[in-house]
Structure formats: C-alpha cells, structure tokens
Amino acid sequence: MEVAGGLCTRTRGPLQTCALDAAMPFDYESRATSKIKESKQLTIGIVGFGTFGQFLAKRLVQHGHKVLATSRTNYQHEAAGLGVSFFRDPDDFCEEHPDVVILACAILALEKVIGSLPLQRLRRSTLIVDVLSVKQFPKQLLLSMLPPEMDVLCTHPMFGPDSGKGSWGGLNLMYDKVRIGSAGRRQARVDSFLQFFAEQGCRMVEMSCEEHDRLAAGTQFITHSVGRVLGEMGLESTSIDTKGFEALLRLVDNTNNDSFDLYYGLFMYNQNATEELARLEAAFDS
Ligand code: NAP
Numbered sequence: 001m002e003v004a005g006g007l008c009t010r011t012r013g014p015l016q017t018c019a020l021d022a023a024m025p026f027d028y029e030s031r032a033t034s035k036i037k038e039s040k041q042l043t044i045g046i047v048g049f050g051t052f053g054q055f056l057a058k059r060l061v062q063h064g065h066k067v068l069a070t071s072r073t074n075y076q077h078e079a080a081g082l083g084v085s086f087f088r089d090p091d092d093f094c095e096e097h098p099d100v101v102i103l104a105c106a107i108l109a110l111e112k113v114i115g116s117l118p119l120q121r122l123r124r125s126t127l128i129v130d131v132l133s134v135k136q137f138p139k140q141l142l143l144s145m146l147p148p149e150m151d152v153l154c155t156h157p158m159f160g161p162d163s164g165k166g167s168w169g170g171l172n173l174m175y176d177k178v179r180i181g182s183a184g185r186r187q188a189r190v191d192s193f194l195q196f197f198a199e200q201g202c203r204m205v206e207m208s209c210e211e212h213d214r215l216a217a218g219t220q221f222i223t224h225s226v227g228r229v230l231g232e233m234g235l236e237s238t239s240i241d242t243k244g245f246e247a248l249l250r251l252v253d254n255t256n257n258d259s260f261d262l263y264y265g266l267f268m269y270n271q272n273a274t275e276e277l278a279r280l281e282a283a284f285d286s
Contacts, residue, residue, distance in 0.1 A: 040192055041065055045098035047113060048105030049075040049086070051259070052131065055161045056104060057084050059168075063196050068096050094121035100193055103130040103138070107265025110138055114145045124149040125181065127189055131155055133220065133262060135209035137269040139178055151186055152178040153193070154209050157202070158220070162254050169201030176209050217272035224263050225280060227255025 042065050046053045049071035057067050061083045068085045069075065070093040079086035087093035094117065101122065105113045110132065128150050130138040135154050142152045157164070158172040173194075180190050198204055231252045241249075255263075267273045 040195075042100055042189070042192060043068065043096070043098045044193075045069065045093060045096065045101045046084075047071070047090075047093075047101060047103050047117065048109075049073075049079065049084075050104070050106075051161055053102075053104035054078060054082065055164070056102065056131070056157075058082050059200065060196065063199070065196070068093060068098055090116065091118050091121055094118050097123050098126065099189060100127045100129055103128065103132070106259070106261040107132050107134055107137070107269050108261055111141055111145075114141065119147060119150075122150075125151065125186065127151040127153060127180075127186070127193065129153045129155055129193065131157060132269075133266055134216070134269045135174075135176065135212040136271070139176070139209040143179065149181075151180045151190065153180070153190055154178050156212060156216075157197070160258065162257055167201060168197070171202050172205055173197040173202040174205045174207050174212050176207060176212070178209070213270045214272055216266075217270050217276045221266045221270060221273050221276055222280065223251070224255045224258070224266055225277065227251045228263060231256040 044060055044065050044067050046057055046067065046069040049057070049069040050073075053069060053071065054075075057069060057079075060067050067083070068087060069079055070087045070090050074086075074088055076086045076088070085096075087096070103110065103113065110130070124147060128142060128146055130142065130153075132138045132154075133156060135156060139152075139154050142154070146152065154176045156174040158174060159168065164171060175194060177190060180186055194204065230248060235245075235249060235252060237246075237249060267277075
C-alpha cells in the first residue's frame with residue numbers, strides 16, 4: 001500500500017483496511033447531518049434594516065439561515081458585513097421569494113411599510129412575522145392588510161442590542177401564532193422559525209397579543225417612561241455613587257439608547273399606556 005498526498009492506494013496483496021475506509025461512515029454521517037441542516041435552513045427576508053433588524057440578522061446568519069433585507073435607507077455596506085443580501089428595490093426583494101418576512105420597522109411606520117411592499121410578488125403562502133414592541137396594533141393591521149393566504153406570527157423579543165449583546169439565554173420571546181395554515185409544512189415552518197430563538201436559549205412564552213399589551217404597559221412602558229424622564233434630568237456619575245444609583249444610570253443608558261420613535265410607539269400604540277402613565281402621575285403626586 002502506498003500513501004500519496006494523503007490518499008491511500010492498494011498496489012498488491014490481500015485486501016487491507018486503510019484510514020480512508022474507516023473514515024467513510026463518519027463522512028457519510030456528516031454529509032447526512034449537513035443535509036438535515038440545509039433542509040431546516042430558511043430564507044428569511046427582513047424589512048426595516050435599522051438597529052433591531054441588523055441585530056436579528058446577525059444571529060440568524062450565524063444560525064445558518066439565508067438572510068435578505070430591504071429598507072428605506074441604503075444599508076448595502078452594513079448588510080455585506082453581516083453576510084446579508086441587501087435589495088434597494090422592494091420588488092427585487094420580494095421576487096427572491098423568502099419563506100419568512102420579518103417586519104422590523106418602527107411601530108409608527110408599519111402601516112406605510114406594509115402598504116408599500118409589493119405583496120403580490122411574494123409567494124401566497126409566505127409567513128409574515130412582526131417584532132414590534134406593541135402587539136395588538138400589528139396583529140390587527142396584518143390581518144386587515146395581508147392577503148388571507150399568508151401566515152401571520154406576532155412576536156416580541158423582549159430584549160435588544162443592549163440586553164441581548166451576549167447570550168440570549170433566559171431572555172423572553174413572546175409569540176402569538178395569529179394565523180397559521182393547517183398544512184403540515186406551514187406548521188413545520190413556523191416551528192422551525194421559532195426554534196431559532198429556542199436554540200439561542202430564549203424563554204419561549206406563547207401569549208395573546210392582547211395579554212402582552214396589558215402586561216407590557218405595566219412593565220416595559222413604565223421602565224422606558226422612567227428611564228426617559230431620568231434621562232431628561234441629565235444624571236451623572238459621582239465619586240460616591242450607591243449601587244442603587246448605578247442601577248438608575250444603567251436604566252437611563254438602556255432606555256435612551258433606543259430611538260425616540262420606539263418609545264413614542266409604545267405610548268401611542270398600546271391602548272393600556274395612558275392608564276399606566278396616569279397611575280405613575282398619581283403615585284408621584286401622592
Ligand atoms: P425604530 O426607530 O423603532 O425603527 C427603525 C426602523 O424603522 C428602521 O429600519 C427604519 O428604516 C424604519 N423606519 C422608520 N420610519 C420609517 C418610515 N417612515 N418608512 C419606512 N421605514 C421606516 O428602531 P429599532 O430599534 O430598529 O426597532 C425596530 C422595531 O423592532 C420596532 O418596531 C421596535 O418596537 C422593535 N423592537 C426593538 C427592540 C430594541 O431593543 N431596539 C426590541 C424588540 C423589538 P431605515 O433605517 O431604513 O430608515
């Protein structure tokens with residue numbers, strides 16, 4: 001037997017086992033595994049490639065999904081750096097026929113964004129997902145504006161580029177399967193999409209959009225309101241900060257890093273927000 005350039009060749013004599021023979025079953029297995037991975041790979045289109053769209057795209061690409069994006073602004077350069085194909089023209093984006101389209105635009109812009117997407121160029125069975133920080137509003141809009149054949153999944157990743165900078169382990173992912181066709185492949189697709197978050201370690205919370213908004217007004221909206229108010233005060237670190245004060249500064253940082261549009265959307269498009277603000281004011285007065 002001769003070994004040439006890492007390959008083994010038999011020249012004479014009885015049959016001999018060589019390293020390559022031993023490696024065959026392993027090779028087969030790894031090829032089979034990558035075939036399974038490929039079959040689970042989704043083509044995911046992101047509409048709205050700002051802070052949150054890019055944050056999601058990075059992990060989706062790392063997970064092995066094929067990611068496309070389109071946005072009002074030209075993010076060609078940022079997309080290339082993340083391994084995402086960017087389409088300036090929404091027609092070209094839709095003609096790529098993504099399995100899933102994630103709407104990651106500002107809450108205030110959703111109606112306009114859906115209205116300007118050439119939905120007829122997508123496959124009729126496309127799964128449309130929103131990630132807005134309020135939930136009843138997009139649910140109603142998606143049900144009224146999308147063709148009835150499209151699947152609708154409303155989600156809220158309860159974290160962002162600050163809180164989800166490192167591991168997503170234990171971070172909450174709220175979802176509501178608003179309208180998913182009964183066909184097995186549609187069910188499998190939505191499960192495969194949600195599996196991405198589960199595999200990142202997220203705590204998967206299935207909940208109605210209505211319940212989400214009731215709870216989020218008393219938690220997320222209050223957190224952002226207090227953080228914004230404190231931010232307006234221009235608080236600064238001193239040489240005698242307490243742990244409590246350090247926590248307040250972190251709150252200011254976390255909430256003020258988000259766009260004002262995001263905060264404004266939390267207030268304008270969660271019908272429970274006004275009541276929570278009134279409770280906050282009453283508590284302050286008392
Ligand atoms: P954002 O200010 O809420 O949204 C920015 C995105 O909206 C950008 O992609 C921007 O497009 C697009 N946009 C804004 N106005 C538009 C208009 N008039 N027409 C078309 N597009 C418009 O900031 P964000 O943090 O990226 O949030 C995006 C979405 O994710 C929001 O719905 C938010 O509630 C949700 N979310 C955010 C977080 C977070 O921590 N940041 C967490 C969970 C969910 P261009 O950049 O192309 O202008």
